[in-house]
Amino acid sequence: MRPLWLLSFFALFIGLSVGLTDVRRRGILRLFEEPRETSFFGAYVSIWQNSMVAAYYGDNGFVGAVRVYEIVNGAWMLKQKLTAPDGRPGDNFGWQADIRGNRIIVGAAFKKIKGVKRGKVYLFEKQTDGRWTQVKSLVGIDVQQNDAFGYAVTLGENEAMVCAEQGLTEESASQKNGAVYIYGRSGGNWVRKQIMRGDNEHDQFGDDLRYAAGVLVVGAPFAESGTPTNTGAVYIYRKNVATGRYVRESRLTRPDSFTNDNFGTSNAISPNGTFLLVGSDRGPGPNDVNQGATYIYRYMNQKWQFFQRLGSVDGVAQDRFGYKNVIGPDFLAITAYKHSFGTAAEAGTVYIFRENAQGRWIESQKERMQFPHAGDNLGVTMAANNHWLVVGAPRADIDSEDGNTDDTGLNDGALQLFKIWRPKTNVVFLPRLKELSNIVKYKYSTNTPGRVAIRLTIYRRGTTTNPVLVRQKPATKEEGFDQVFVNGGGLQRGTVYDLHLTIRMRSNNKVLLKKVNGAVRYVG
16 A cells, blocks of 8 residues: 555545554563663654664763664664763753664754853764764854754755754844754765744744655744734745755744644654644643644645644643644554543543545544553654654653553653554455355455455446445454345346455445456346
């Protein structure tokens, strides 16, 4: 099955039913060595194909570290631990990190440069022996104290984008709007190509950076848009191929703005750069303030257009829904890292949305920690590829014996792993028919029993419209034999028909597999 972003644009938004995958919890990743208290493992995660980086800025007295994992025999295996060669307590190396191809970028947003807390960024590249080696460090030449250079980082094709959350404007030495620095690889070196700056003071321009297909998405969660104040905005830049520079294309604001919405706090863009999620985790929902929401935009007719607002069915005040957003192969994943349930206050929840037959995205599933406890904060970070959804719970406290969260207040941190399962189905006629009496027998197999049904459709020979008979049964087991009675269905003796057996999703009627037994004469 093709990933969501590879589907044709027309099909994606004009009612194509998707939702063929199933997201299932599949264990956790955690730190085993001591000490691990206040490591905040899983504070940030990024995935590229079969490689993953997991950052924990609290390691070793907030010096910070990043772990690199790779898929080996179907499981995530630790390959290497990355640290800064000049690391010091309080640097917060791993505040953010990103991986793309054979390159990793890591931000140390509070690194001191010549005794002044400015921030620093490190670039690593994978060598031929499989090891990751630091190849460059970046420091903004105009970055001042507490600018937090490296607060957000992302990678493009031979480019690195870095946010200085409190970066200065060009006009003022005191007005801190936020800034984004773009570096390009040239002649084996990294050089600064461009600086983008926020429109107004304290916009926190660049708090969230996402890149895909020449499109750079910049979140400014405290940007002003008149009244109400501090609603937030998202700036979209498109790369000019001729000049290599990024040009502002659009400024998006929440269509139903309220004060301090944090619109743009977390964004996600599809790899083809046409489908956008924007989180507004402090926006009010139906039940109260700070419930949060996520907004879908799509790029059509050379402009970005609002499409749909998403919220959680069980959302309440202070959930912070929309704190992190991910576009999966055929689903959307959105976190509410402070959502509470039972006695697990602020344990966090991940909500899965799938597109229905009418093209609207509907909540279809919600997931939690394997051993949820109060304060886990599942959903502070999240990433996905075609096979895995990985969600960070940096405040989870992990028992070293069994992996259970023991709620001892250590803030070890963990990554909750979810496997993205795809339906595997088969159905065959038993036997293949030349003549039909009143029974059609078949054998089926499926790895999603209960979620699929088997439908027999009978058409007049050579047609696929106006079926003469339709019968459907749920597939309740992983494999089995079944039969359909067709007598009394309007079939005429001596007439030749085509028999279609399909396995389809019961939720949205999506066909997974079809088998045809053609030219069958009905003998009654």
